[in-house]
Amino acid sequence: MNGNFIWLAIGQIFDPTVAAYALATIGLVIHFGFTGLLNFGQAGFMAVGGYCFAITSVIYDWPLWGSFLAAIAGATVFALILGIPTLRLRADYLSIVTIAAAEIIRLSVKTPEFSEVTGGSEGINGAAKAFNAINPLPEGRFGIMGTPLVYNQDQWWIRIVGWGLVALACLLVFLLMRSPWGRVIMGIREDEDAVRSLGKNVFSYKIQALILGGVLGGLAGVVFILPRSLQPDNYGTQLTFFLYTIMLLGGAATVFGPVVGSIIFWVTLSLTDGLLSLGIEAGVLPLTTTQTGPIRFIIVGVALMLLVIFRPQGIFGKKKDLHFA
Amino acid sequence: MPEKTLVSDITDDVIVPGVKKKDPIVVAHAVSRRFGGLTAVDVAHLEIPRGSITALIGPNGAGKTTFFNLLTGFDKPNTGNWTFKGKSLAGVPAFKVSRMGMVRTFQLTKALSGMTVLENMRLGATKQGGENIFVSLFKPLWKAKEDEITERAMQLLAKFKLDTKKDDYASSLSGGQKKLLEMARALMSSPELVMLDEPMAGVNPALTQSLLGHIVNLKDEGMTVLFVEHDMHMVNTIADWVVVMAEGKVVAEGPPSTVMSDPAVIDAYLGAHHATDLGTIEGQLEVAEDMESDLVRSEVEHDAEAAGIAVPSHEPSPSTDAASTPVDGEEKK
Numbered sequence: 001m002n003g004n005f006i007w008l009a010i011g012q013i014f015d016p017t018v019a020a021y022a023l024a025t026i027g028l029v030i031h032f033g034f035t036g037l038l039n040f041g042q043a044g045f046m047a048v049g050g051y052c053f054a055i056t057s058v059i060y061d062w063p064l065w066g067s068f069l070a071a072i073a074g075a076t077v078f079a080l081i082l083g084i085p086t087l088r089l090r091a092d093y094l095s096i097v098t099i100a101a102a103e104i105i106r107l108s109v110k111t112p113e114f115s116e117v118t119g120g121s122e123g124i125n126g127a128a129k130a131f132n133a134i135n136p137l138p139e140g141r142f143g144i145m146g147t148p149l150v151y152n153q154d155q156w157w158i159r160i161v162g163w164g165l166v167a168l169a170c171l172l173v174f175l176l177m178r179s180p181w182g183r184v185i186m187g188i189r190e191d192e193d194a195v196r197s198l199g200k201n202v203f204s205y206k207i208q209a210l211i212l213g214g215v216l217g218g219l220a221g222v223v224f225i226l227p228r229s230l231q232p233d234n235y236g237t238q239l240t241f242f243l244y245t246i247m248l249l250g251g252a253a254t255v256f257g258p259v260v261g262s263i264i265f266w267v268t269l270s271l272t273d274g275l276l277s278l279g280i281e282a283g284v285l286p287l288t289t290t291q292t293g294p295i296r297f298i299i300v301g302v303a304l305m306l307l308v309i310f311r312p313q314g315i316f317g318k319k320k321d322l323h324f325a
Numbered sequence: 326m327p328e329k330t331l332v333s334d335i336t337d338d339v340i341v342p343g344v345k346k347k348d349p350i351v352v353a354h355a356v357s358r359r360f361g362g363l364t365a366v367d368v369a370h371l372e373i374p375r376g377s378i379t380a381l382i383g384p385n386g387a388g389k390t391t392f393f394n395l396l397t398g399f400d401k402p403n404t405g406n407w408t409f410k411g412k413s414l415a416g417v418p419a420f421k422v423s424r425m426g427m428v429r430t431f432q433l434t435k436a437l438s439g440m441t442v443l444e445n446m447r448l449g450a451t452k453q454g455g456e457n458i459f460v461s462l463f464k465p466l467w468k469a470k471e472d473e474i475t476e477r478a479m480q481l482l483a484k485f486k487l488d489t490k491k492d493d494y495a496s497s498l499s500g501g502q503k504k505l506l507e508m509a510r511a512l513m514s515s516p517e518l519v520m521l522d523e524p525m526a527g528v529n530p531a532l533t534q535s536l537l538g539h540i541v542n543l544k545d546e547g548m549t550v551l552f553v554e555h556d557m558h559m560v561n562t563i564a565d566w567v568v569v570m571a572e573g574k575v576v577a578e579g580p581p582s583t584v585m586s587d588p589a590v591i592d593a594y595l596g597a598h599h600a601t602d603l604g605t606i607e608g609q610l611e612v613a614e615d616m617e618s619d620l621v622r623s624e625v626e627h628d629a630e631a632a633g634i635a636v637p638s639h640e641p642s643p644s645t646d647a648a649s650t651p652v653d654g655e656e657k658k
Contacts, residue, residue: 179461
């Protein structure tokens, strides 16, 4: 018996991928939870952020801050392109447009015509070079020795920056949502005509919210690719639905919900993987090791169903903030 | 009975639909709105007098709410122009119309149910710098204004007897309370023209009286009120001026007493006993006298005698009629 999987599951708590998912979900919470924008293309925002960062840093050799700005600018432009034609329409149209736009991004970057810049279906490697170059940590491996929780300086660096960004995003959302700006945003979620009748420029607020959440999605894309290479197929619609799962887990209109939701989502995946493998090794489960991957997601899916039925507001949510019950 | 604005203060001209007002706050000219083949609104000329209460009445489908939507920028007309305080409003979006001082409520109440009553009220305030995304991040920049807004919100809530509910979610309010909240919220911006779309719909009779009082107060505070309403009692009681719409057109306007006796209006909309107050036994008696049904009449007369009101004598008709005659829906509200 190998208890290592428990350490691996614990490791998920500060994994940079988990941070990236949390960050993207915070963006989604601004869109869906607070403003009521049904954005089904958050994966597209992540892709735009990731590509803008990787292309500028790897292909064009921009300095790190330039690449970060490019990711932010890219997500902003993407939000404007999506929002200006659709935000005047009913909410469902935005969801259709965003889901299509995210797929357009993913399929476009894969076409051979753009592969000189985007790397085609191969993606882009080594986007973290400039990022790791400014790593202030000394070289070496740190962590709890004797467990898998030992990382080198670059792994620690991305963990610190990734979770630092998550903390900043949480602070931002907290400050915004207790303010009059947040009040207008939440009013729009409830009834935008009422807010309009009170003299607020609803369209402008929706664009602001779309940009803000989109930029967080773009930054999540950057955090996502720093520890790995950029792969276009990571940004399918499945990614968006994982983010929705995380959001519903934590609570759709909460500040910390996305963080906790993301951790629970990944820890659950990791734990069930370990437990299933144990069961298979012991001959208890009539499964093969290749089947454990899909089974994990089935378990997450069932958990999500139970959650939506029995605690639809999520772990942190207030029942009143719920708009699908 | 509230003090009414004199007709001579509203207009000097001969009263015909589209008559010029001495001091109009809203002037609409040749406003039309078509939905496919249907012309929902086709108003040749209409002026709303400043500082008074104007009622907009008409049968269902007359285009009253559509006209409201057009005036407030929630819908765009096919033709026409209209001004508010002398400024053209054609093509001005709804939120700017509201900022100019023309605030509306909705026929189907739009209380923001997921927010507390107080937050609903605060949202109605204008000039809160904290509604800018960058300013909003720094609480000291908007805290003072927020306190000011909260104070005003509490004053208004107290006036509308909702102050004890300030921390309740708007969804927990009753239909009538939501109407009150919506009206109070509209007043947060200190508008010059308040447009109420069926303020009485779904409000219980006990609340009606206080709602009427609130509307009259708005006028006393110098605001102009334009409201759509089907309740003739309310129109008679508080309106200084009545505009009647039918099939999208303004068919009549004038002070309530004149309009209510206009045969065209009676035919189109009001029915013979429109001016009778069914809230009183005298009123019920008057209607019952004209009815075919003996059952209703004897019931009302019985009530009247019990209340010590003189019952006019009449020839009793065969009581068999009572069972066969359908009871007119007018005898009870």
